[in-house]
Amino acid sequence: DTGVSQDPRHKITKRGQNVTFRCDPISEHNRLYWYRQTLGQGPEFLTYFQNEAQLEKSRLLSDRFSAERPKGSFSTLEIQRTEQGDSAMYLCASSLWTGGINGDEQYFGPGTRLTVT
Amino acid sequence: LAKTTQPISMDSYEGQEVNITCSHNNIATNDYITWYQQFPSQGPRFIIQGYKTKVTNEVASLFIPADRKSSTLSLPRVSLSDTAVYYCLVGNSGYSTLTFGKGTMLLVSP
Numbered sequence: 001d002t003g004v005s006q007d008p009r010h011k012i013t014k015r016g017q018n019v020t021f022r023c024d025p026i027s028e029h030n031r032l033y034w035y036r037q038t039l040g041q042g043p044e045f046l047t048y049f050q051n052e053a054q055l056e057k058s059r060l061l062s063d064r065f066s067a068e069r070p071k072g073s074f075s076t077l078e079i080q081r082t083e084q085g086d087s088a089m090y091l092c093a094s095s096l097w098t099g100g101i102n103g104d105e106q107y108f109g110p111g112t113r114l115t116v117t
Numbered sequence: 118l119a120k121t122t123q124p125i126s127m128d129s130y131e132g133q134e135v136n137i138t139c140s141h142n143n144i145a146t147n148d149y150i151t152w153y154q155q156f157p158s159q160g161p162r163f164i165i166q167g168y169k170t171k172v173t174n175e176v177a178s179l180f181i182p183a184d185r186k187s188s189t190l191s192l193p194r195v196s197l198s199d200t201a202v203y204y205c206l207v208g209n210s211g212y213s214t215l216t217f218g219k220g221t222m223l224l225v226s227p
Binding site: 100 | 168202
């Protein structure tokens with residue numbers, strides 16, 4: 001399978017703990033995105049990378065959240081001092097940008113469901 | 118960023134054609150229109166994308182009028198497995214912040 005993969009698929013943690021999620025994009029894709037989705041809502045943008053550079057961060061991404069894509073391949077999203085409000089599905093997506101202004105076709109992974117107790 | 122408006126829910130029966138319309142009055146010149154499908158506990162799946170007129174692929178058609186202020190996703194002969202949430206988005210690769218709304222929950226019944 002050459003799609004976007006995420007690990008773990010499910011994570012249960014206690015409030016105050018740190019958690020880290022991993023995303024492996026489609027190999028030739030140079031853009032990688034993180035989204036958060038809560039029940040009944042559409043995905044909310046968190047941040048995105050082009051290669052290893054983090055180009056945009058949403059104001060939803062508080063200082064407890066950090067994302068990295070050290071070699072322009074896989075990415076990690078860390079949440080420190082988790083709160084119950086962090087409970088959500090965390091989605092990763094990737095796309096191939098070849099320059100210019102055109103449509104951006106993003107491919108999503110299955111998500112990591114985080115439950116903070 | 119252009120915002121979109123689409124119906125909260127739609128009902129259909131197997132074998133029917135379903136048309137979901139999305140309005141995006143403030144679409145920018147460089148924006149494309151993209152539709153995603155999402156099943157419960159899965160990530161969204163790209164369905165179709167277009168800039169103007171009509172685009173067709175193996176699963177859907179996308180109709181975009183000349184003023185581009187709306188678009189219609191057409192699903193021919195839906196089946197039970199088409200029951201999902203459908204999201205309409207506008208944007209382009211110049212800024213990759215996708216803004217999802219609540220989408221349209223399509224329920225297909227036997």
